[in-house]
Amino acid sequence: MLEFDDAQTGEDTVLGCLTYQSRATTKPSRDDLAALMARARSRNRDAGVTGMLLYERGRYLQTLEGPPDGLEKIWSSVRNDSRHTDIEVLTQHFVPARLFSEWDMLLYGRSPNEEPTLLSRMSGGDTLARHVGVLAEHALNADETATNELIAARIDEGWTSDDLTAKLIEPAARAMGDAWMADECSEFDLTLGIGMLQIACHAVRHTPDPEAIRTRRYTIVVAAVPGERHRLGQSLLADQLSDQGWSVDRIEPHDNAELVYRLAQAQPDALDLSLSDALPRSGALAELRKTISKSRIAVSTQPVVVSVGGRLFAEAMATAEHVGADHARRSVAAAAISLSELVRLRRM
Numbered sequence: 001m002l003e004f005d006d007a008q009t010g011e012d013t014v015l016g017c018l019t020y021q022s023r024a025t026t027k028p029s030r031d032d033l034a035a036l037m038a039r040a041r042s043r044n045r046d047a048g049v050t051g052m053l054l055y056e057r058g059r060y061l062q063t064l065e066g067p068p069d070g071l072e073k074i075w076s077s078v079r080n081d082s083r084h085t086d087i088e089v090l091t092q093h094f095v096p097a098r099l100f101s102e103w104d105m106l107l108y109g110r111s112p113n114e115e116p117t118l119l120s121r122m123s124g125g126d127t128l129a130r131h132v133g134v135l136a137e138h139a140l141n142a143d144e145t146a147t148n149e150l151i152a153a154r155i156d157e158g159w160t161s162d163d164l165t166a167k168l169i170e171p172a173a174r175a176m177g178d179a180w181m182a183d184e185c186s187e188f189d190l191t192l193g194i195g196m197l198q199i200a201c202h203a204v205r206h207t208p209d210p211e212a213i214r215t216r217r218y219t220i221v222v223a224a225v226p227g228e229r230h231r232l233g234q235s236l237l238a239d240q241l242s243d244q245g246w247s248v249d250r251i252e253p254h255d256n257a258e259l260v261y262r263l264a265q266a267q268p269d270a271l272d273l274s275l276s277d278a279l280p281r282s283g284a285l286a287e288l289r290k291t292i293s294k295s296r297i298a299v300s301t302q303p304v305v306v307s308v309g310g311r312l313f314a315e316a317m318a319t320a321e322h323v324g325a326d327h328a329r330r331s332v333a334a335a336a337i338s339l340s341e342l343v344r345l346r347r348m
Contacts, residue, residue, distance in 0.1 A: 144196060
């Protein structure tokens with residue numbers, strides 16, 4: 001039986017998440033992989049399970065998510081599949097929401113003599129999820145024109161800024177992080193790709209409301225966690241909050257001392273600290289707790305709402321309480337609403 005590490009996150013809808021790696025018993029061809037995916041999609045759909053599969057150089061890495069009984073059914077099939085061996089469970093935990101909600105299964109693979117290729121067939125019709133892999137490829141290839149054209153085409157289709165952020169840009173960043181973790185691209189490629197998304201994200205900004213800007217009520221410092229190189233989430237959030245009428249001070253402190261100094265000067269209503277939207281950065285939690293503790297001292301003259309974001313929180317591998325924050329944003333989309341309510345309640 002599967003046993004999950006984290007506490008249950010909700011009574012109405014319980015979702016588990018399992019990630020494992022294994023070794024292929026024989027080298028699969030592209031047709032073999034296609035057949036594997038077709039069978040997995042059908043099986044997963046029946047069990048209410050979604051997920052992602054990576055394959056390279058004889059190794060598999062797979063994430064499965066869904067109701068515990070559905071996961072148990074799929075996991076039994078996975079363990080008895082003769083196409084792989086040396087199965088090692090990497091993580092098991094409960095999650096509040098699906099990361100791969102649009103995908104019966106996503107396949108990422110690369111043949112030895114080919115460039116990285118993201119192959120995906122999504123459940124449902126023409127959704128944003130089907131463009132995630134393509135956007136990730138464009139960004140990793142530093143193809144600014146193709147990246148901007150893809151996003152512009154989605155805007156022309158009528159997708160909202162929140163949809164583009166939560167269902168396209170942030171998932172593309174995570175897909176690129178998966179590619180780096182699977183050694184499909186270099187750290188330089190990943191950093192450049194995140195920069196491509198950061199530039200493109202300006203195209204999906206809300207049209208500013210002049211009246212909202214004239215009547216700004218709340219102030220926020222939006223900062224990358226000291227030492228964090230990937231700043232896509234920080235950029236997206238700063239744009240959204242500014243468009244929603246917040247007074248935004250975006251900073252990139254080199255260390256905690258600089259962050260504390262800037263906070264002491266600004267005395268904001270809220271502080272948001274961003275980790276990478278591409279990589280989990282689970283080892284950063286202890287340092288993040290210290291950063292938040294020192295930040296609260298710097299703004300002790302008034303109650304400040306501390307928010308944290310990044311892939312680590314999007315995948316529910318940690319919660320706000322673990323690092324001493326008040327709010328963990330799993331997506332930039334609609335973050336302004338939840339932060340405004342928290343500030344309002346804190347002022348009461």
